[in-house]
Amino acid sequence: MKYWPLLALLLSPFVGAITLDTLQQRFTEQPVVRAHFAQTRTIKDLPQPLRSQGEMLIARDQGLLWDQKSPFPMALMLDDSRMVQIINGQPPQVITAENNPQMFQFNHLLRALFQADRAVLEQNFRIDFNDVGAGRWTLKLTPITTPLDKIFTSIELAGQQYLDSIRLNDKQGDLTDIAFSQHRLTPTTLTDDERQRFAAH
Numbered sequence: 001m002k003y004w005p006l007l008a009l010l011l012s013p014f015v016g017a018i019t020l021d022t023l024q025q026r027f028t029e030q031p032v033v034r035a036h037f038a039q040t041r042t043i044k045d046l047p048q049p050l051r052s053q054g055e056m057l058i059a060r061d062q063g064l065l066w067d068q069k070s071p072f073p074m075a076l077m078l079d080d081s082r083m084v085q086i087i088n089g090q091p092p093q094v095i096t097a098e099n100n101p102q103m104f105q106f107n108h109l110l111r112a113l114f115q116a117d118r119a120v121l122e123q124n125f126r127i128d129f130n131d132v133g134a135g136r137w138t139l140k141l142t143p144i145t146t147p148l149d150k151i152f153t154s155i156e157l158a159g160q161q162y163l164d165s166i167r168l169n170d171k172q173g174d175l176t177d178i179a180f181s182q183h184r185l186t187p188t189t190l191t192d193d194e195r196q197r198f199a200a201h
Contacts (some may be wrong), residue, residue: 010087018131020139024116026161033114033162034188047074058114059190062198075143077197083107084200102147108147113141113155114163124148125155136160147182 015198028030029057034057041050054068063079075086085103097104112120115137121127127140132138139157143149155166168176190198 012144018135019138020116020121020127020129023129023137023139024118027114027116027163028060030162031183031188032185033058034184035162036181037066037177038181040177044173044178057194058111058116059194059198062190064114064199065110065194077200078110079198080108101157106148106151111155113157113166116163134160 009099029160036053037056038053039051042054043050051071052068052072053070054066057065059065063077066074066076066078068074068076072088074088077084081096085093085095086172087093095103096105109120109124111117114126121141124143124145126144128140128142130138137159141157142154143152143154151170153169153171155169156165158162158165162180165179166176166179168178
């Protein structure tokens with residue numbers, strides 16, 4: 001069949017089972033990923049879920065930018081040494097490993113989640129990774145270290161070429177779903193504004 005070589009070429013990214021190692025390699029080859037996020041938080045004592053949305057950037061060598069646009073502006077910057085949060089134009093709150101080790105540890109794990117950092121994940125979670133076909137995968141993380149095991153029942157990730165969703169199941173019975181869309185790999189370097197965000201504070 002003359003179409004077979006073309007078909008093989010089209011399917012080649014999905015030949016063979018996806019493993020956590022191949023996923024980490026895939027994410028490592030994406031130096032900068034920008035995406036839209038929509039977050040839904042379902043709290044058992046509230047009649048309506050809390051919804052927010054905005055833009056996210058994960059840069060392999062710099063860190064994470066999280067820009068919530070609605071229902072109110074909130075900007076978050078996370079790198080290896082600190083987390084800076086600005087809510088509704090108020091003065092920035094700076095969290096470091098020294099002044100709030102538990103919060104910093106949790107937020108530091110966010111980068112490991114976005115980058116499928118196997119070493120960090122294995123230190124903190126029991127891992128259940130599944131290739132679910134057609135290039136899609138799921139990753140269920142069950143905390144094995146404190147304070148994570150006091151906060152979360154499990155963290156579930158799913159995606160294909162990119163990370164498409166995160167679900168946080170917490171010990172209070174609350175649920176947080178984050179869906180990512182409109183993934184963009186270009187530009188492959190940070191803009192001047194993004195670079196300044198990481199350098200500020």
